[in-house]
Amino acid sequence: MLKTKDLQYSYDSSNALRFPDINCDKGAHWLLIGQSGCGKTTLLHLLGGLLTPNSGSVTIANTNLNALGSSKLDQFRGKNIGIIFQKSHFVKALTVGENLGLAQQLAGEKIDKARTQALLDRLNLGHKFNSKPSSLSQGEQQRVAIARALINKPAVILADEPTSALDDTNTDEVIKLLEEAAAEVNATLLVVTHDNRLKERFKNQIQL
Amino acid sequence: MNLLQLSWKNLINKPLNMTLSLVLFALGVGLISLLLVLNKQLQDNFDKNLAGIDLIIGAKGSPLQMILCSMYHIDNPTGNVSIKEIKPFLNPKHPLIEKAVPMSMGDSHKGYRIVGTNHDLLEFYNAKVGEGSAWSKTMEVTIGAVVANELNMKIGDTFKSSHGLVRDDNLVHDDSEDLKVVGVLQPTGSVIDQLILTNTQSIWAVHEGHAHDMENDSLAHNHSDAPKSLLEEDETKEITSVLIKFKGHNYQALNMGRSINENTDMQAATPAIELNRLHSQMDIGTKALNMLAWIIVFVSGLSVFISLFSSLKDRKYELALMRVMGATPEKLFILILLEGLMLAVLGYIIGMAMGHIGMEILAGHMRDTYRYSFSGKEFLTEEFYVLIGALGVGLLAAIIPAFQARNTDISETLSKG
Numbered sequence: 001m002l003k004t005k006d007l008q009y010s011y012d013s014s015n016a017l018r019f020p021d022i023n024c025d026k027g028a029h030w031l032l033i034g035q036s037g038c039g040k041t042t043l044l045h046l047l048g049g050l051l052t053p054n055s056g057s058v059t060i061a062n063t064n065l066n067a068l069g070s071s072k073l074d075q076f077r078g079k080n081i082g083i084i085f086q087k088s089h090f091v092k093a094l095t096v097g098e099n100l101g102l103a104q105q106l107a108g109e110k111i112d113k114a115r116t117q118a119l120l121d122r123l124n125l126g127h128k129f130n131s132k133p134s135s136l137s138q139g140e141q142q143r144v145a146i147a148r149a150l151i152n153k154p155a156v157i158l159a160d161e162p163t164s165a166l167d168d169t170n171t172d173e174v175i176k177l178l179e180e181a182a183a184e185v186n187a188t189l190l191v192v193t194h195d196n197r198l199k200e201r202f203k204n205q206i207q208l
Numbered sequence: 209m210n211l212l213q214l215s216w217k218n219l220i221n222k223p224l225n226m227t228l229s230l231v232l233f234a235l236g237v238g239l240i241s242l243l244l245v246l247n248k249q250l251q252d253n254f255d256k257n258l259a260g261i262d263l264i265i266g267a268k269g270s271p272l273q274m275i276l277c278s279m280y281h282i283d284n285p286t287g288n289v290s291i292k293e294i295k296p297f298l299n300p301k302h303p304l305i306e307k308a309v310p311m312s313m314g315d316s317h318k319g320y321r322i323v324g325t326n327h328d329l330l331e332f333y334n335a336k337v338g339e340g341s342a343w344s345k346t347m348e349v350t351i352g353a354v355v356a357n358e359l360n361m362k363i364g365d366t367f368k369s370s371h372g373l374v375r376d377d378n379l380v381h382d383d384s385e386d387l388k389v390v391g392v393l394q395p396t397g398s399v400i401d402q403l404i405l406t407n408t409q410s411i412w413a414v415h416e417g418h419a420h421d422m423e424n425d426s427l428a429h430n431h432s433d434a435p436k437s438l439l440e441e442d443e444t445k446e447i448t449s450v451l452i453k454f455k456g457h458n459y460q461a462l463n464m465g466r467s468i469n470e471n472t473d474m475q476a477a478t479p480a481i482e483l484n485r486l487h488s489q490m491d492i493g494t495k496a497l498n499m500l501a502w503i504i505v506f507v508s509g510l511s512v513f514i515s516l517f518s519s520l521k522d523r524k525y526e527l528a529l530m531r532v533m534g535a536t537p538e539k540l541f542i543l544i545l546l547e548g549l550m551l552a553v554l555g556y557i558i559g560m561a562m563g564h565i566g567m568e569i570l571a572g573h574m575r576d577t578y579r580y581s582f583s584g585k586e587f588l589t590e591e592f593y594v595l596i597g598a599l600g601v602g603l604l605a606a607i608i609p610a611f612q613a614r615n616t617d618i619s620e621t622l623s624k625g
Contacts, residue, residue: 041623042619045618045619045622045623048532050532050618050619050622051618051619070536070537071536071538074531074534074535074536075534077532077533077534078532078533078534078535079534083532085622089525089526089528089529089622090526090529091214091526091529091530092221092522092523092526093214093217093218093220093221094214094217098209098217101209102209102214102530102533103533103534105209106530106533106534106535106539107533107534108534111209148533
């Protein structure tokens with residue numbers, strides 16, 4: 001489902017980041033673990049098509065991201081890749097429901113309010129459909145971010161440091177949530193983190 | 209939701225910013241609109257009343273004042289001229305003059321001016337009698353359409369005139385005879401509508417204290433005969449001015465004015481020349497106001513720009529996020545552009561409303577003071593061009609922020625926060 005080959009990226013002429021090849025099956029859950037500064041976020045951005053590598057390729061669902069033109073890449077990403085960033089961001093002027101609707105629309109899907117409501121219900125956020133994201137607690141915001149990553153039933157879910165700021169109990173809950181959510185749509189889940197507590201939870205791991 | 213709806217929601221999410229931009233925009237547009245409409249209607253009012261009058265002869269004083277008084281019925285007369293002085297010009301056989309209309313001003317009724325003149329005045333303004341007839345005997349008046357409407361006067365009404373041109377109930381000529389309405393003119397859209405017309409002799413009659421009790425007077429001195437021609441009246445009697453139309457515009461006609469000014473105690477003024485002078489004076493004022501208005505529009509454009517530009521700082525993550533969700537850079541470009549344009553359009557609409565309502569209020573004042581009609585209900589083609597200008601300003605204000613949004617670097621932005 002997700003393959004990388006000889007991925008390389010450098011921010012400036014001296015430092016070149018070389019990443020190990022990755023090969024993930026459909027529906028598999030992977031942990032990409034490494035210390036701060038080893039380029040985890042860069043790797044995540046490369047995997048999500050947010051950055052173009054200097055060399056090497058990223059292939060998702062048999063599509064080479066490099067081969068896609070700019071707008072095709074945007075659409076591919078909207079439809080197939082759900083990204084959960086370290087810090088939750090939303091369109092401030094819109095409600096939770098409208099944010100999710102926008103995610104559907106930008107991916108070229110129709111706005112499906114029922115599906116949005118159902119998804120929010122699953123994440124215990126049903127009652128926040130008409131609230132502005134700024135009025136939610138941090139935990140609630142993270143769950144909305146997860147909902148947004150899932151709304152279009154992506155092939156790949158990428159999560160950037162989802163547990164770094166959480167205590168053990170909440171860490172457990174969030175990982176469980178991610179695993180269940182990914183399983184529901186049979187998406188490939190990749191969690192990129194430096195959090196060693198997660199080492200026990202993932203069968204598939206890559207050390208960066 | 210489409211881009212338009214999203215733009216709108218983004219705008220109202222910053223209500224104070226939006227209000228400021230809108231208020232400034234509306235102010236600028238409103239001022240421009242008001243000036244355009246006012247200018248046009250002033251011009252119209254002036255033009256409508258030119259009436260083909262070539263020259264005005266009256267007492268020495270300010271030529272502009274004489275014209276404003278005798279032609280536009282604003283301002284006070286410069287004085288009087290005697291029949292003796294004016295006689296040559298009233299001569300129907302004068303080689304250069306086609307029409308010479310005597311005017312006597314100075315009295316009014318409830319703020320509307322009474323003018324002593326002859327029926328030739330009606331021809332100048334293409335005025336026709338609507339009901340009743342034009343005045344013939346002394347003390348008979350025919351009133352203009354606006355007078356009839358505003359004062360609720362009809363044929364058969366009688367009244368006493370007041371001295372002076374400003375409404376003052378203390379100055380009614382209580383001891384003089386009544387004036388009687390015998391006709392109402394059709395509306396002409398010119399100054400005639402707001403006048404009360406009678407013959408010269410009526411004005412004299414009122415001022416000579418020519419009050420007599422009809423029952424007691426055994427001298428059978430009645431006004432049932434048509435009055436004499438002015439040429440046959442006592443030479444010491446006075447009128448205010450004469451409106452002249454030449455037979456042709458030849459050298460002699462054009463020189464007549466100068467020779468009157470140099471060789472007599474009267475003054476002659478050419479409306480076209482004096483009005484041009486007035487126009488150039490007013491022009492300076494209007495130009496200054498116009499410049500002020502465009503400065504306001506520019507500042508409002510600046511406000512829109514600052515508003516959008518600073519909002520981009522706040523919104524950089526959500527713009528990057530939209531790209532992650534599948535939005536193309538062009539979509540972000542159009543989004544910001546739409547925000548700017550929407551402010552411009554909304555500001556324009558509010559501005560137009562303000563401008564025209566302002567004009568209506570101004571029109572009310574003008575009507576009370578000058579009796580001329582203005583209206584906020586007139587819309588001009590030029591105001592459509594102002595819309596184009598407003599859209600242009602909106603576009604200019606939004607274009608740099610729009611490019612910035614379009615060039616959002618997803619990875620760099622999202623790595624930072």
